[in-house]
Amino acid sequence: MLVVGAGIAGLLAAGELQRAGLTVRVIDKGRGVGGRLATRRIGDAIFDHGAPCLDLQGGRLPERWWRERLGPARTEWWPATADSGSEVPCRWRGAPTMAAAAKHLAQGLEVFSETALTALRTEGSRWIASTSSGTVFPAEAVVLTLPAPQSLALLDAGAVDLSPDLRGRLAAIEYHRCLAVMVVLNEPSSRIPFPGGLAPTSGPLAWVSDNQAKGISPVPAVTLHATAAFSLEHWDRDRTETGLLLIEAAREWIGPGIREFQVHGWRYSRPRISDESPCMVACQRPPLVLAGDAFGPGGIEGAALSGLAAARAIVQTTSG
């Protein structure tokens, strides 16, 4: 079995398939695992610059389930007693970082990093996956967990035959973009309320988090997430200028002392239009299942549910 993408959907799908006794390999184009559960360093500063927390708000997977899966790689960030000043329910976070939560899920899995899927085709009763590293992966079944527009582009490039209905559903999926600024400060930011995050209600910022107060960065380090509207409007503009605009918008919380900053653009941050089904069986024989946060309720929880649904679909198809 081949799972493409080592975000939360792919890692949970791979874990379930392995638990079902199947041999699984995971490939990801990134240097590490996690996808949008992402952490970056600038010198000594450490930033969660993708999803800021394990937003499990929907409660569709029981608390005990998450505790078992993530073990020590999950910790409470937002005590129930803290005044969030916003509606963002960031109770849990990765420990120590969001990327660490993904690394925990990857334990025991065979993961090939820096290995991008470049083409997928069938040969008899199996899939042949070509990758950027030159390695070719034959597989009895494939789970694709890339953001849906990327999966569709790959399938089209490989001339994989999708029914018009499935193709139409995939083509309808759209994502918001998000510009993230990682700012190293000279002094700790004292104006971001405990426990280190706030969601501004107006202006270009959707989220401000203090990675030092959060407990992941030994030095002052703040992540700024722009709103979807601002990110779309400024996507093609100069990233340094855009970063400075967002820093200016955050002055009241971060103060004047900026040491350095970097900007990261998430072309696919959260789905704007998603598909209702938990996953999509694009091909029965050999099985090809599409999963990820574009399927079902979205977000981290939706991606998790989608990965689990994809694994179930593969097990059913292969055992049938």
Ligand SMILES: Cc1cc2nc3c(=O)[nH]c(=O)nc-3n(C[C@H](O)[C@H](O)[C@H](O)COP(=O)(O)OP(=O)(O)OC[C@H]3O[C@@H](n4cnc5c(N)ncnc54)[C@H](O)[C@@H]3O)c2cc1C
């Ligand atoms: C800034 C930001 C803030 C967010 N905030 C929240 C929040 O508050 N609450 C919430 O629930 N969710 C939030 N999210 C969304 C959440 O992070 C995602 O819904 C979830 O992590 C998606 O998981 P996934 O496995 O579906 O996709 P991903 O994590 O994107 O995983 C897909 C993987 O596929 C890999 N890949 C792509 N192309 C290829 C290829 N050709 N070959 C091999 N591998 C490939 C990528 O490297 C990636 O690792 C946020 C996301 C961002 C970016």
